Amino acid sequence: MVSESFNLENIVRKNILKLKPYRCARDDYNTGTLLDANENTYGAVTNLCVKDGALLETPKKDELEANRYPDPLARKVKNRFIKLRNIDSVDNVFVGVGSDEVIDIVVRVFCEPKKDKILITPPTYGMYSVVANINDVGIEAINLITENGSFQLNTSEVVKKLEEDSEIKIVFLCSPGNPTGTSLDLKDIEKILNSRYNGIVVVDEAYVDFVSADDNQYSLAQMATKYKNLVVMQTLSKSFGLAGVRLGFGISNPAIIELFNRIKPPYNISVLSQEYGYLALSDDSLAVMKHIVGKIKSQRDNFLVPKLVELPGINAILGGNNANFVLAQFVDSDGSPDNQLASFVYKTCADSLGLVIRFRGNEPGCEGCLRVSVGTPTENVQLVEKIRRAVEMYNANN
Ligand SMILES: Cc1ncc(COP(=O)(O)O)c(C=O)c1O
CATH class of the missing domain: 3.90.1150.10 (Aspartate Aminotransferase, domain 1)
Incomplete structure (x- = not known):
């Protein structure tokens, strides 16, 4: 398991640790006559029409209640997602505006601008570096072993770097990789997890459903709920064909998920996206x-x-x-x-x-x-x- 000296509080940015999160109206109550969030209780203009001065519902009215703010924690979506991935609880799941939002949030929770760094293993997905640059966070790189197109981790070098450099707060591993299309050897990821590294390991599984093995067996999603420092990212953008809806997931232990929820915009996932996600995770879909x-x-x-x-x-x-x-x-x-x-x-x-x-x-x-x-x-x-x-x-x- 992760090094004995790992302590989440030591690696979270101090301002995030102290942060008193914004409490939105829907955090407190969600039943009764809801006049607490300055919504428009007449309804969504797209469901209404005016005829002879009277306000009427359109025949094609949808049932989405888009005039109301969405569930801040997207619980209906999470409940279906945990069934799919065999995850214990909704407290192990964060829902983001695509997994790109998860990348941004993990960097902002753990990396102090101008001081901390991330480690990437090129060739890899470009957003890890872009997010680091936006947040003024440094980037270290240890290339994948590229001989014969193997695209596997140079594990001993990665572990050495992570154990040596305490400013590296996050290592991003992409499996299957983009643009490599290659699943990383799970034993290598375990070596990193079991090393003396005291930061966060993010495994980006955007393409996990296309792996030519049993998906739930290959995925680290269940393991992420047990480790203190593992975050697995997944998305509905690829195998589910919903790139336009922008729904991604971070899977980890509840302490890390709570930190993610603290800093996300209160209503990051729209009513429409939550409905799409809920439908996409039905048995039929x-x-x-x-x-x-x-x-x-x-x-x-x-x-x-x-x-x-x-x-x-x-x-x-x-x-x-x-x-x-x-x-x-x-x-x-x-x-x-x-x-x-x-x-x-x-x-x-x-x-x-x-x-x-x-x-x-x-x-x-x-x-x-x-x-x-x-x-x-x-x-x-x-x-x-x-x-x-x-x-x-x-x-x-x-
Ligand atoms: C490896 C990888 N991770 C994450 C993403 C972002 O996915 P999302 O649409 O969930 O933001 C992509 C998109 O191409 C990707 O290739």
């Missing part, structure tokens, strides 16, 4: 999610990976292919990674062929790489053809 995830995995493994590696100019698909995207590496005629070709393909696809993918050639271990999301079968056929055409156009001019 879960069955749909699993069905679609099966299709995406099958398209990834049985179509995109084999078809892309056959294309001229592509050497290999790097990484473990455990997410809903693949990382294709373009090479020159000598077989060396070729950023010029990859950039040309990227630009040509976007500007001339109506296909938008992502250039990732400047990330460590990703030279010559484009990251491609797995689409529908029709989109995937078009994707392969368009990349083939772009490579042909490049070869014709070079």
Whole structure:
């Protein structure tokens, strides 16, 4: 387990520890005639119309009560989420405006601006650094081992750095990684958790449902409720197809979750988002999610990976292919990674062929790489053809 000397109070920013959180109206009472929050009790204008001077409900009225502030703790959503992930209690869960809000909140709870630091393991998701920069928090980096596209943690170096540098308050691990698509070895994460490091370990599981193993077995979500210093992040943006709704989760022990709730805006999750989240986590929607995830995995493994590696100019698909995207590496005629070709393909696809993918050639271990999301079968056929055409156009001019 985590080092004996770990003490949450020692690593929380002092101002957050002392903070008296804002108490919103809905924290106190939520039944009765509610005239305590300066809401408009006539109703939402979208549910009403004025006819001959009279206020009437529209025939297509929704049942959302959008004129009321939402539940500050999004409890209906959490109750369904804990069932899905086999988590003990809603007190183990924080709901954010996407997992991006969880990243922001964890940094603001634990990192003193101009003093503390985070550790990242590039190539990795860019928002950890952006949030650190916004908050004037330093960034240390220990690259993943990139040989042969393995994209695993350099665990001994990570542990050494974390044990040595007490200003590092958070290490962000992304598993499966973006842009690597690779699940980290759980034993490596456990080594970090069991080290003498006295800070917070965040494991970003945005893509966990696409792992080719039993999802709940691979995920650290249940473990996060037992450890003193582990936070697992998940989201409805990927496998659930709700990127536009902005719902993400932080899973941890209740003491850490309470700190997150302290600093979040009182009503961070809208009535609409809570309703979407509640519906998305129903048994019917879960069955749909699993069905679609099966299709995406099958398209990834049985179509995109084999078809892309056959294309001229592509050497290999790097990484473990455990997410809903693949990382294709373009090479020159000598077989060396070729950023010029990859950039040309990227630009040509976007500007001339109506296909938008992502250039990732400047990330460590990703030279010559484009990251491609797995689409529908029709989109995937078009994707392969368009990349083939772009490579042909490049070869014709070079
Ligand atoms: C690894 C990773 N974490 C977090 C996010 C943010 O997700 P959300 O939509 O929940 O904010 C993304 C989005 O692309 C991601 O790739």
